[in-house]
Amino acid sequence: MSTSIHVSAGQVAATLALVALAAAVSFWRKADLERDIGIAALRSFIQLTAIGYVIKLIFEADTLALVFALLAVMVVFGALTARSRAKKVPDAFWPLLVALAVAGASTLGLVVALGVFEATARYLVPVGGMVIGNAMTASAVALNRLGDEMADSRERIEATLALGATAQEAAAPTVRRALRSGMITLVDSTKTTGLIFFPGTMVGMLLAGANPTDAVRLQLILLYTLLGSVAIAALVATTLAYRNFFTAAQQLREMDAEAPA
Amino acid sequence: MLFELRDVSLVRGGRRVLDSVGADIPEGATAVVGPSGAGKSTLLRLLNRLADPDSGSISYRGRPLDSYDPLALRRRVALVPQLPALLEGTVGSNLAYAAQLAGKRSDAGRCLRLAGLDPGFAGRDVAKLSVGERQRAMLGRALAQEPEVLLLDEPTSALDHEARDAIEATLADLRRELEISIVLVSHDPEQARRLGEWVVRMEDGRVAECGPLAEVLA
Numbered sequence: 001m002s003t004s005i006h007v008s009a010g011q012v013a014a015t016l017a018l019v020a021l022a023a024a025v026s027f028w029r030k031a032d033l034e035r036d037i038g039i040a041a042l043r044s045f046i047q048l049t050a051i052g053y054v055i056k057l058i059f060e061a062d063t064l065a066l067v068f069a070l071l072a073v074m075v076v077f078g079a080l081t082a083r084s085r086a087k088k089v090p091d092a093f094w095p096l097l098v099a100l101a102v103a104g105a106s107t108l109g110l111v112v113a114l115g116v117f118e119a120t121a122r123y124l125v126p127v128g129g130m131v132i133g134n135a136m137t138a139s140a141v142a143l144n145r146l147g148d149e150m151a152d153s154r155e156r157i158e159a160t161l162a163l164g165a166t167a168q169e170a171a172a173p174t175v176r177r178a179l180r181s182g183m184i185t186l187v188d189s190t191k192t193t194g195l196i197f198f199p200g201t202m203v204g205m206l207l208a209g210a211n212p213t214d215a216v217r218l219q220l221i222l223l224y225t226l227l228g229s230v231a232i233a234a235l236v237a238t239t240l241a242y243r244n245f246f247t248a249a250q251q252l253r254e255m256d257a258e259a260p261a
Numbered sequence: 262m263l264f265e266l267r268d269v270s271l272v273r274g275g276r277r278v279l280d281s282v283g284a285d286i287p288e289g290a291t292a293v294v295g296p297s298g299a300g301k302s303t304l305l306r307l308l309n310r311l312a313d314p315d316s317g318s319i320s321y322r323g324r325p326l327d328s329y330d331p332l333a334l335r336r337r338v339a340l341v342p343q344l345p346a347l348l349e350g351t352v353g354s355n356l357a358y359a360a361q362l363a364g365k366r367s368d369a370g371r372c373l374r375l376a377g378l379d380p381g382f383a384g385r386d387v388a389k390l391s392v393g394e395r396q397r398a399m400l401g402r403a404l405a406q407e408p409e410v411l412l413l414d415e416p417t418s419a420l421d422h423e424a425r426d427a428i429e430a431t432l433a434d435l436r437r438e439l440e441i442s443i444v445l446v447s448h449d450p451e452q453a454r455r456l457g458e459w460v461v462r463m464e465d466g467r468v469a470e471c472g473p474l475a476e477v478l479a
Contacts, residue, residue: 064395159346159399162311163359169479173349249331251312254273 002205005208016041052150058121067121073130075100078132082140086241088147090253095240096139103135103233104128107225112198115222127225130201134186134226135233142182142234143241149174150245151255158252182234190223199223262323263288263410263442265306269317274435279314280466287305290436290443292457293448294478301446302343305412308363308444309338318382336363339408343446344346345395345413352398353383356405363406375438376401377431393424404439411435413445417452429455450478 019041026033050191058066079096086092108128117123122127150157160170192201201222245253264286269281281302293301306312307319310331319326321338347355353369359366370380376397381391390398396416403411416432417425433456435441447453452476453460460477464469470477 064317093348153345155342155346158311160348162309162335162340162342164332164334164362165401166332169362249310249313251310251331 005209049142053124058125062121064119064121064124067124067128069097070125071104073099074129074132075104078136082100082136082143085140086143086147088255089143089241090244090255092143092244093239094144094245095237097135098240099139099233099235099237100132100135102141102236103229107175107229109133109227111221111225116128116225120246127222130222131225131229135229138186138210138230139233139237141185144179145181146174146178146238146241149177150242156253161250161252167243167250171242171245177232178238178242182238186226186230190227193219193223262286263291263321263322264400264444266304266307266308267318269304269307269314269319270311271314273303278466279307282317282463282468284461284468284471286444286461287459288442289458290445290456291459292453292472293463293470294448294453295443295445295463297448299353301448301452301463301467303413304461304463305414305444305446308410308412309335309340311335311340311406322337326372333434336369337408338408338410338412339403339406339413341396341399341403341414341416343418345392345399345419347387347395347398351383352378352385352401354389355402356383358404359400363408365405365407367405369401369405372404373398375404375431375435377427379407392419393421393428395429396420396424396428400428401457404435408441410444411440413434413443415446415448418448424465425452454478 019037023034025031026037054070058070075097078100080091082096084098086096089095097121108124108131111117112119112125114126117127126188146150151169155173161167189197199219199222202215202219205218206212245255247253262285264284266282266286267361268390269279269282280305282300282304293304295301307314308321308326309329310326310329314325321334348358350374356369356372357367366462369383371380373380374467376398378394378401382394382398387395387398398417400413400416413432417428429452432443432445436443443456445453445456447456457474460470460472460474461468462477
């Protein structure tokens with residue numbers, strides 16, 4: 001699997017033509033996205049270049065301490081980003097932080113323990129980045145749905161509490177739907193992979209000149225790993241976050257009074 | 262005394278919803294009346310600890326309410342909310358769930374009859390019921406727990422006159438057959454006259470009057 005190609009800065013610059021095309025479409029159809037497209041192109045350039053240097057440094061140092069430091073930073077930024085998409089969930093940061101940390105640690109630990117990847121920077125950094133990124137999206141979607149569902153099902157949840165059900169029992173249908181919505185996107189895209197779209201890793205490997213069989217196998221490993229991490233992240237995030245809607249006396253918190261956090 | 266409230270206050274969203282409320286609620290049928298926004302529903306929710314007051318004390322049958330486990334209390338003091346909010350599934354599965362929580366054997370047919378519904382409703386999907394039928398299914402579900410007290414929040418506000426009269430007749434029958442205590446919130450003084458023996462009249466988060474029906478709503 002050790003293929004390597006050289007990509008020149010000129011080649012990257014040439015693809016800016018397509019960014020210009022996107023901006024032109026936006027301008028022509030008055031989609032008002034030209035500015036955002038410009039910012040996106042610039043930010044991706046700066047962020048990826050910076051992380052490229054960081055990864056180069058970590059690969060050269062090849063110490064696990066640096067790898068874990070980078071993954072920890074990713075987990076914190078992932079939790080902060082996901083929190084902004086789960087505004088209706090009180091104190092969503094901590095459930096998200098724990099969810100991303102547990103999902104990252106357990107899936108990486110497992111693939112290393114199963115002998116799929118070596119515990120070196122070269123494998124842990126890219127796989128960890130994908131795992132945490134997908135876990136972030138899944139837990140953000142799950143908590144976003146949880147917040148909406150808790151607001152919509154308030155009457156039903158309180159009526160169930162009024163029967164003497166615990167908060168966990170009263171929120172169970174809501175938590176189940178939130179968990180499902182966090183996982184469904186990846187499950188669906190995994191079903192159609194290879195038919196409707198080629199996933200990124202496989203495309204990258206094919207472009208880099210790898211044998212298609214190797215490219216497919218690595219892609220399968222990553223897809224299966226992501227399924228596991230997404231499930232863990234959505235499970236941990238929803239299991240921790242629903243509690244924030246209730247008091248210790250199994251009462252539904254007044255959200256309107258406490259919402260602006 | 263069934264419930265005793267002393268100096269009970271509650272602030273929600275910066276508004277004083279209950280302001281130094283003091284009231285005695287005896288065994289029997291009590292109507293809590295007053296205009297909307299007077300704090301009636303909030304008061305009712307305090308009685309089975311769906312919420313706790315910020316200050317003041319409430320006791321149930323002589324014992325402080327906060328010394329009861331909230332879950333155990335709610336199975337003895339059942340609250341039927343204003344808007345019907347059943348769980349997905351059939352009427353029967355809702356009744357069975359409530360009975361199981363209270364550790365009771367559910368006689369769904371009897372509970373439905375008491376709530377004024379034909380026992381055949383047990384197999385009906387809750388999504389296909391009318392509002393009146395849902396309200397009755399909520400009442401039947403509460404009865405499946407064999408509670409000591411029924412707290413009813415505007416049980417007929419969403420119903421037409423005919424359905425309202427039928428629910429009121431059902432509640433009167435329940436009082437006779439089960440000798441259960443009822444605390445009923447209503448914005449309608451006429452309903453309080455028909456169903457209450459004791460009346461708590463609220464205004465602006467305060468108790469304006471509290472006493473026997475004949476004295477308060479003379």
